[in-house]
Amino acid sequence: MPATFTRHPVEIERKDTGIGGKPPLDRRPTGGGGDGDNWENRPSGRRGPRELLTRYRLGVLFALAGDLMFFVALVSAFFVRQSAGHFDARENYVSDWHPLAVPPILWINTAILILSSLTMEMARRQLFHEIDVMDEWLGLGRPAVKRAAPWLVATFTLGSLFLAGQWIAWKQLVQQGFRYNSPDPSSHFFYLITGTHGIHLLLGVIALAAALGALFILRRIELRQIVVDCTAWYWHTMGLFWIFLFALLVCFQ
Amino acid sequence: MRLRVFTTSHRALGILYLLLALVAVIAGTLLSLIMRLHRIWPDLAVPFFGTIKPEGYLALVTMHGTLMIFFVLTTAPQIGFANLVLPEQIGARGMAFPRLNAAAFWLTALALLVLLAAFFVPQGAPISGWTSYPPLSAVASAGPGEGAGMDLWLASIAIFCLASWLGAVNMLVTILGERRAGMTWSRLPMTVWAWLVTSILTLLVFSVLLAAIILLFSDRHFGSSFFVPRGDLVNGHIVGHGDGSPLLWLHLFWFFGHPEVYIAVLPGMGLATSLFANFARRRVAGYRVMAAMLVAIGLLGLVVWGHHMFVSGMNPYAGTAFALTTMAIAVPSTVEALGWLTILWGGRLRLRTPMLFALGFLSFFIAGGLTGPILAQPALDAYLHNTFFVVAHFHLVMAMAGVFSIFAGIYYWFPLISGRMMNESLGKLHFWITLIAAYGTFFPMHFSGLAGEPRHYERLAGPVTSFSAIAANERGITFSALLLASAQLIFLWNIFTSVRRGRVAEANPWEATTLEWAPEMGRGRVERGPYEYEIPANETIFHPQWELASKQE
């Protein structure tokens, strides 16, 4: 070995409390807020209770950034296709784009989705409630779980309602004669956009169900926080995407 | 080292990725050899294929390009090497999401299987090139292989998109969140910068490719018309019933396609920087500039896609705009090349095998990169587009530079994989034959291109052309390609024997300074830059990142 390296004394293994927010005050002689101590100076894996959460949040954030580009691509295809046209037999330039009136039920669906984002946020906040977390940490039951579960159920229900609503909207369109393969490009886009977004939401609903299960199964509170938090960010983003997509379908036909 | 198959260890996954790339590169090389033989002896019967029909040749080209670009150059230098050493290089304990990592690998393997399956469906593999321009790729009756084969191609690439997406998320989170204390941005090895940029690019552009594939798939099977124009008449049947635009596919595809080629080469650039610094015992001159230029290449790479479309019917003013951005992207690449040359200036290089391959990388990057600015001029590209000149350009700058960076990485990190060194003499022999044969194969292609020989031509002579003037040239290319491919047997033999009987490697055989060479990393802060070498007084002075700065000074 040409090089030597110094070994630092192994740090005392500390139980991470898994509390969101500020790290707890630790009165042990090393670490824990003494002079110059800084979570960031520790090796990864020991950077305090929030480390795992941050990691998963970051992952979701990047995945969603990629997803955003997916929808950006669809939307740009939408605009390109909308401006396309051809010359008919009399050399007139005609477009085959017929604006599609979105089924009114979409307004209701949108409202449901916004509402579901609110309930989701409530569920998320419950898990980060500091007093509850403390209680749980001290072994006084699982108050956060009890409070978050109903909100999650509510979100799950609203999400499923939204999906059902989208399905009804499709049915209505089909009854009016707009199918996916009808010659109207606007109908391709309608189905494609609502469809791909619907698949994302379906995944979201599955994630919600999983989070609900995890809430009762997972033993470490920080893991529960992570599951709910990541699902929540995913859910909010899908809500946001939907608002943009909906605006596109309504206003830019 | 025992490999468990369903592993979540990042190093094992890295090896699995490299093995996958090896399978793909062997398949892709065999296909390219059949192509080369067919080009000079069109009536030759090849084993398994028989005499090759025109569509057979096109299927070979398509599958060769797809295998090489996606399954070799997007996997090995990026996620393959990253899994091998990225966590150690930044002092992390592993990848951020080990299970996601494994899932990404298995998806990639699935994608490879689906792609190769295209050879075995009725009518065989798709013939529309790795770019799959519609309507050829959108209409099953437009040619053999455009039915089931094309569907498999699309499915495979869609799966590949998802897999590289997961891999990229994993790498980004690892790089951003798992760095060891003190591993600041300016202490990252250049490879990490490259992986950072390529992961961001992967996230941004593979999503667009996925969207485009979904649109194309919908055109093929669900009666939409995104890419097929009205009244399109294929094989006697009118298949177009809406105002779809083939150009839309070109835009979406090249928005992906151009960043994709940088995804292929940036890790090689990072690795070359590391190796030059290490084997020249020099610091990286202008580390910040070099890192910034990698980022600049990535960013600019997002706005140059139109240079593949100068004569595709795109607005000529847009052509001018894309020509200017393309010229602009040549500048950061030039800075990188000059930066490398500056490191090398003054000599006393330690010419071990990895260094030789890194030098080869530089040579090919310059040789192939320099024809980039020619192709970036729309007036000249209007002659050169889709001729063998372009084939020469990208085989030099992408294929050979990329493959050389893979070789450099394998020779360099082999001790980490197996605990043994690869054989130096065999390595040098492999290098020299490969270098010469690669120039012999791809340099003359410029002449075929200037003579006007288009790509995807299954034989030189057509009804009104003979291209007899370049026949000798083409023969030379083929013989050289045969030599090139056979030289790889030396490499495979070298790996095969060294894994079992190679010299056992010491802990830091290349006297490197980056953290992957510290077998049990200390828990200290990182206080040193990645390439702290000092040449003047004593040749062996180097300051690894795992050493404390205070101890030395």
Added chain:
Amino acid sequence: MPLRVTLLEAVRVAWMPSNGALHGPALDVLMRWNLIALCLCFLVAHVWLIAAILRRWKSKPATAPKALPWLILTALCAMYVWMAVTSQRLWANSRFAGPAPAAMQVEVVGEQFQWYFRYPGEDAAFGVTRPELVNAAEGNPLGLDGRDARGKDDVVSSVLVLPVGREVDLRLRSLDVIHGFFIPGMRLKENAVPGLVLHVHFTPSVIGTYPILCSQVCGSGHARMQAMLSVVSQAEFQAWLAARERTRIQEGAP
């Protein structure tokens, strides 16, 4: 003399086929300068590289230069600017500006795996075509609509015959998939894209025959999809067109 010819031929292998278009010489000069400049860069860079390798045995290593790389960088950037500017002029001349009003109109139609050329005839107007009517076996490969009077005198040919010295305005179309219309001798390339009508214009300046190729992979017959351009004198062209016109009327095509 024969020796010179063979020498020339040998050079040709490494060069473009002889040029026959008015805009060609400028382009060839540009191409030559570009290749020379970049070959020089390639050589300089490799001399540097090899020098670095050879200096291994020198006892005293040199310190890295400070100013030289920046100097070279500036020079290279200047070169890139030069390239961008000079070639934009040529590009603008051929693509931004439309053809002269007097330019001859010819339509080029690509189809798997054939090129068709349509001349508008005396009325200088193309008749309407419809994809439903395309029937090559019945002599109507482009689907000319017989009801349109403008199409009565259209001439459809499978060779492109052009008079020397007159500007032509090509109207590129494709019936099925994307094709690449490429005449190496005319330094001309543009894709034929279904659903679009693209225009390119150029002036043939040297009498002779030039191969027309397809440069965009379009299916199994891609390599066979070739045609011939023959550039003839004005008088020959008139005679050819008139002859085609006559046979067309005799045959009573649509």
